[in-house]
Amino acid sequence: MHIPDGFLSPAVSAAAYVISGGTLAAGIRSRLKKRLEQDKIPLMGVMAAFVFAAQMVNFPIIGGTSGHLIGAVLCAAIFGPWTAAIIMTTILAVQCFIFGDGGVTALGANVLNMGILAVFAGYFIYKLFYKIQNRVSYASLFISSWFSVVLSAVLASIEISVSGLNSAAFIEIVKLMVYWHMLIGIGEGIITVLIVKYLKRIKPDLFEYEKV
């Protein structure tokens, strides 16, 4: 759901940039600089590259639409939310500036939706399950991944609607966005679970590392 240039008003674009930028800056200062160990970096690079590649693989959805993995919960489950937010932001920036996927004016919003909200909301739900079940469960991964997609779609709808650059009613946009992304979220959930299954097989303690 990379928002292109032309969908957001200058005010919404700027507000999103400020919120995203401020959040990331706070996270870097108060968490990452204090707790992110450098030995995580090669793995961060690989996961980021994988999420980038996976985001190119659109899967068809009933009704003539398609979706693709966002990867927010996948990254958060391995690295923790702040590290995942940095990873997602970097991917979004590469997509925006190198590939023209997502507008420059919309980068703040795209980061807010897919790099911050998807990550933190998804991770929050994932952690909640973990506290109750005391293990990494596929149900928790599926549900948190699904919510990460749907919630970021809701926020994108709000941004587009508040921008007022089109005549569609807010409720119409949100209804449709949520509808499609509820379906896309199923794909996100399935793909996330399959990838985690594979990763647990090749490196069982990957999900036990300290999360930042």
Added chain:
Amino acid sequence: MRNFISGIVFKGILICFAVVLFLVPIASPNPDGLERVAKDKDFDKNARVPLVTALLPDYSVPWLKDTKLSSIVSGGAGVLITFGLVYLVGKAVSKPKKQD
């Protein structure tokens, strides 16, 4: 540990390339969720040509035109660029290594 990391990195990047080589060419051409809503609600026409000229616009290599090879090559480039940039960003935001 070092060998393990470089092993995982090497294997991981290979997997990324495999995804680009085998899955990207068969990716669905259908519009994604947002594009679909924009089309149905008639605001897709608001989309502007990107304000910043992209190097590999729309995941294609300019001189390879709009072919599957174009997507594969640009995807492969994207894998390496993303790995490299996250590596650099990671170094910049992580805990500084203790100086002995």
